[in-house]
Amino acid sequence: xxxxxxxxxxxxxxxxxxxxxxxxxxxxxxxxxxxxxxxxxxxxxxxxxxxxxxxxxxxxxxxxxxxxxxxxxxxxxxxxxxxxxxxxxxxxxxxxxxxxxxxxxxxxxxxxxxxxxxxxxxxxxxxxxxxxxxxxxxxxxxxxxxxxxxxxxxxxxxxxxxxxxxxxxxxxxxxxxxxxxxxxxxxxxxxxxxxxxxxxxxxxxxxxxxxxxxxxxxxxxxxxxxxxxxxxxxxxxxxxxxxxxxxxxxxxxxxxxxxxxxxxxxxxxxxxxxxxxxxxxxxxxxxxxxxxxxxxxxxxxxxxxxxxxxxxxxxxxxxxxxxxxxxxxxxxxxxxxxxxxxxxxxxxxxxxxxxxxxxxxxxxxxxxxxxxxxxxxxxxxxxxxxxxxxxxxxxxxxxxxxxxxxxxxxxxxxxxxxxxxxxxxxxxxxxxxxxxxxxxxxxxxxxxxxxxxxxxxxxxxxxxxxxxxxx
Numbered sequence: 378x379x380x381x382x383x384x385x386x387x388x389x390x391x392x393x394x395x396x397x398x399x400x401x402x403x404x405x406x407x408x409x410x411x412x413x414x415x416x417x418x419x420x421x422x423x424x425x426x427x428x429x430x431x432x433x434x435x436x437x438x439x440x441x442x443x444x445x446x447x448x449x450x451x452x453x454x455x456x457x458x459x460x461x462x463x464x465x466x467x468x469x470x471x472x473x474x475x476x477x478x479x480x481x482x483x484x485x486x487x488x489x490x491x492x493x494x495x496x497x498x499x500x501x502x503x504x505x506x507x508x509x510x511x512x513x514x515x516x517x518x519x520x521x522x523x524x525x526x527x528x529x530x531x532x533x534x535x536x537x538x539x540x541x542x543x544x545x546x547x548x549x550x551x552x553x554x555x556x557x558x559x560x561x562x563x564x565x566x567x568x569x570x571x572x573x574x575x576x577x578x579x580x581x582x583x584x585x586x587x588x589x590x591x592x593x594x595x596x597x598x599x600x601x602x603x604x605x606x607x608x609x610x611x612x613x614x615x616x617x618x619x620x621x622x623x624x625x626x627x628x629x630x631x632x633x634x635x636x637x638x639x640x641x642x643x644x645x646x647x648x649x650x651x652x653x654x655x656x657x658x659x660x661x662x663x664x665x666x667x668x669x670x671x672x673x674x675x676x677x678x679x680x681x682x683x684x685x686x687x688x689x690x691x692x693x694x695x696x697x698x699x700x701x702x703x704x705x706x707x708x709x710x711x712x713x714x715x716x717x718x719x720x721x722x723x724x725x726x727x728x729x730x731x732x733x734x735x736x737x738x739x740x741x742x743x744x745x746x747x748x749x750x751x752x753x754x755x756x757x758x759x760x761x762x763x764x765x766x767x768x769x770x771x772x773x774x775x776x777x778x779x780x781x782x783x784x785x786x787x788x789x790x791x792x793x794x795x796x797x798x799x800x801x802x803x804x805x806x807x808x809x810x811x812x813x814x815x816x817x818x819x820x821x822x823x824x825x826x827x828x829x830x831x832x833x834x835x836x837x838x839x840x841x842x843x844x845x846x847x848x
Contacts, residue, residue: 481811496816502652502676512542521550523610525688535559536791592685659705682728710743756797
């Protein structure tokens, strides 16, 4: 009986304890909810007052006139008094590639059957003694070591290019033996700087790209701060550590047309007959520039639209200077056609190209190949970007002086970029097959139609009116 009483009392005490705890939790919850309610009532009045106040209307009007980027960049200018340095080029979209659509066929022309092989290869500089033969028409654009990328990032880009069957590009920085060793095909960029122009270096290239400028920077001089010119980068240039390095606004060895022709001939002789390309940023003076360029006897023209990226560029040069890639491509292609140089001089276009559709439309508009930069950096960093974000931007992973650069795995980066390129190539082939094409070289303007008359006029392609009839 005594044990029974103890058990009953224990159960009753437990029930009382649970009830007391429940009451306490209920009271605390009620207090918290009441506090939240009273705070809400107070804040609601303040928010309502703010929304109806002249101050809010003033701020609303301000940010209706300005974008957040313009606002913050104005604050940076006010704080530093210096030209800004913005990575990845312009955020503006001057033209939309989505306004141009690829056109499939059904009965008017047979789509290419699955069993028929597709040729994705391209030959750049067909008139050169040693043309550059690639498995795919997507090139990795020039991005320099030191001034922009780390050694590991450059190696990753080169390895991905070899896996994909395309070419790596040295960019405007010094020659890297590791990059050359990792690449299957190597493009050496002959820059406006003083470095990397020895015959020993030039002979190792599969193509030489003379850089007169590019889309983001145009022909402006570039000053690399002495704070970057340290350690191996300083040795590879070579340059005294801590001193600023200047990339001139032009090739100082060229003064006239005769110098230009002799210069091209000299490069061909030294390099053993590989293709010589000339790269410029797109401009409204395009035809005049191209006339002078091809007069020198070059093999390839590389044009970078103003949408092209850069590791760091003053906003005015990328937002307000140059010509977008779409009209530049169409005009350059037309120029080569009128001069009867199509098929003799190759045309490469870049600047703001991100998707397989962008690439294939460029080929249909007359480009022999496309080059990518910003999207390649995003692909090569892929999941590794978590090593730098959110406390550092994605550039911290691949830039020469990036806080997380030492954490970057070049082999993993190469695999991710290769997969991105392979995915793009497969989609491009799928679309080309719907048009009955056996190779990318068969793409032409007939395969395109524009949804707006402006795009039809710029590209010289069929337009579709609002009624659905051809314009």
